[in-house]
Amino acid sequence: MMQEMQALLDRYWVWLRDQTSLRQLDGEWIEINTPFLDRHNDGLQIYARHEGDDLLMTDDGYILRDLEASGCKLDLPRRQALIQLTLRGFGVQLAEDRLEIRARPENFAQRKHNLIQAMLGVNDLFYLSKASIRGLFLEDVQAWMDQNDVRYSPNVQLLGKSGLSHSFHFLINKSRQQPERIIRAINAPDRSSAESFAFAWIDTREARAQEAKAFAVVNDLDHSVPSAFLDTLRSYEIEPLLWGQRDSFRDRLAS
Numbered sequence: 001m002m003q004e005m006q007a008l009l010d011r012y013w014v015w016l017r018d019q020t021s022l023r024q025l026d027g028e029w030i031e032i033n034t035p036f037l038d039r040h041n042d043g044l045q046i047y048a049r050h051e052g053d054d055l056l057m058t059d060d061g062y063i064l065r066d067l068e069a070s071g072c073k074l075d076l077p078r079r080q081a082l083i084q085l086t087l088r089g090f091g092v093q094l095a096e097d098r099l100e101i102r103a104r105p106e107n108f109a110q111r112k113h114n115l116i117q118a119m120l121g122v123n124d125l126f127y128l129s130k131a132s133i134r135g136l137f138l139e140d141v142q143a144w145m146d147q148n149d150v151r152y153s154p155n156v157q158l159l160g161k162s163g164l165s166h167s168f169h170f171l172i173n174k175s176r177q178q179p180e181r182i183i184r185a186i187n188a189p190d191r192s193s194a195e196s197f198a199f200a201w202i203d204t205r206e207a208r209a210q211e212a213k214a215f216a217v218v219n220d221l222d223h224s225v226p227s228a229f230l231d232t233l234r235s236y237e238i239e240p241l242l243w244g245q246r247d248s249f250r251d252r253l254a255s
Contacts, residue, residue, distance in 0.1 A: 020033065124193065148253075155169065197216055201236060
């Protein structure tokens with residue numbers, strides 16, 4: 001099993017390297033094209049330049065402007081609070097409408113990783129239906145867990161074998177009935193969210209108890225869940241839990 005996981009991790013690094021490209025823009029900015037996809041299936045781009053001894057990296061306002069252009073109002077206090085909570089978990093700052101982070105050469109990889117994860121996290125906070133904007137899925141999951149006495153730690157950061165830290169929405173400690181459970185709530189099930197969770201899990205699982213389990217709570221109410229998404233999770237030993245069937249897995253999380 002160890003050799004298999006190492007091979008998967010090595011393939012992930014090769015894919016990440018080969019699918020990342022740079023482009024020099026006018027002035028001092030460098031455009032970094034990444035293989036991580038937003039909800040439109042477009043690759044995320046970040047922009048970097050030197051500011052003194054620091055390297056400033058930003059999304060140039062893309063994530064928040066795209067949500068607002070799609071009709072998602074971000075000026076509501078509840079949503080502003082959740083955006084700030086998500087960004088703080090990755091050490092990312094909000095400058096007007098831009099997501100920004102500063103790095104030095106020694107922590108560039110971690111900080112770049114954090115900015116991409118923050119972009120994906122904020123992008124996934126809201127699912128836009130055709131008629132109206134649905135509530136916050138992560139907030140729905142947390143409220144349901146509270147109502148069912150699931151004892152969890154929210155927004156945990158776990159260090160991986162690569163040296164990168166990864167964010168998970170919930171960690172449920174081991175009990176007499178169940179092993180340790182690591183959970184992400186996935187609002188928009190697509191290739192990018194599956195690959196992001198898969199890498200985070202295989203990178204951190206060696207540091208967890210041998211019987212630890214990973215679960216993805218997946219929003220299947222507003223849209224269909226692609227079979228390829230489910231297959232990707234299962235191939236990395238992440239069990240998908242469909243939100244529409246939450247009564248069926250309640251006891252596995254609460255016990």
